[in-house]
Amino acid sequence: MSVDRDHVLKEAAGLLTRKATASMDEIARAAGISRATLHRHFAGRDALVRALEDLGIRQFGHALDQARTEEGDAADAVRRLIAETEPAADLLAFLFCENQLYEAGVNEGWNRLDARVTALFVRGQEEGTFRLDLSPAWLTEAFYGLVGSGAWAVQEGRVAAKDRTRMVAELLLGGAERRTKP
Amino acid sequence: MSVDRDHVLKEAAGLLTRKATASMDEIARAAGISRATLHRHFAGRDALVRALEDLGIRQFGHALDQARTEEGDAADAVRRLIAETEPAADLLAFLFCENQLYEAGVNEGWNRLDARVTALFVRGQEEGTFRLDLSPAWLTEAFYGLVGSGAWAVQEGRVAAKDRTRMVAELLLGGAERRTKP
DNA sequence: CCCGAATGAGACGTAGATGTCTCATTCGGG
């Protein structure tokens, strides 16, 4: 009987990714519950979006943990990270475009995760794996952008789901890795 | 006295990029005109967004023309295209994230421009400039994503405006170009 | 089987945005 909170959030993310202005009623129906029940679990729209943000932070944090970004070759670590990001790709794509979150100040949790991604690129540069003429900040931003584009391309059917990780990783690393020989 | 329609659209794009849910009143004030005048020029919110879409199509089409994407080395053509995209970057970033447009079906004008970008990548692959294991459709999508990320990074101050074109081009082409030697 | 908790359906008032209208003001051309 009890509603699966994470399932509701997942459905909400799926809908909001396609239609950012979806009403609470549409979200409720997408999740297969009534509007009243949705309100029982999330005080309002703000609370729902905030919960989505928290879920995104949890999932991306988990992906960072699983990818063990501090270990081994930096490029391989990026590949692992992109692969681990797969299940949360839609949610991350939504949050990446959700500029409303930036109004109330960026969540502190995001800054920590952001720093971990940037640290990975910094490590790659120090170890000579990544080129030095692209700033870590830009590589981080590009990482988000390409993950979002990948999720978007899969949703639109322009890229097969099984190719997503490889496409994103190859393009990002191809652009980021140092060339031994030009 | 007469209101500069394109100026209004530019300001609207700037605001909506930061806050997608901005009200008509906020948009009007951002453009420095009254709400009444805004309604005199655009029948409603839908009409305004549609006009933004049209402006984006015009500007991106102009960028494609100026870049002469059918001429010369494909990689250089991509560099020119990214450079020409500069003035419209904010608008394109907004439209890229504006999924609501996809509800009413993608504009026919977009399909034509999309085809020109894809054709550029196809040409690059046929000429041996771009690698063959990344589909043209994905390269096209990644192009949009990176242009959007670039505009976003500049707005956030993470990348200097003067570095934008180089950062985007280097990463995209680094990932897309064929390596003579690994 | 029964009871309680959770849900679904829907009514209701409210707030905010929207679209239209009027009227005073201002700008620019003739």
Add this chain to the structure above:
DNA sequence: CCCGAATGAGACATCTACGTCTCATTCGGG
């Protein structure tokens, strides 16, 4: 200088979404 067009300010009704409430129903555990 004067007239007309365009704008600004604001009133107004309407509409949609929101948040809260009630009540019937259903599900699951004891």
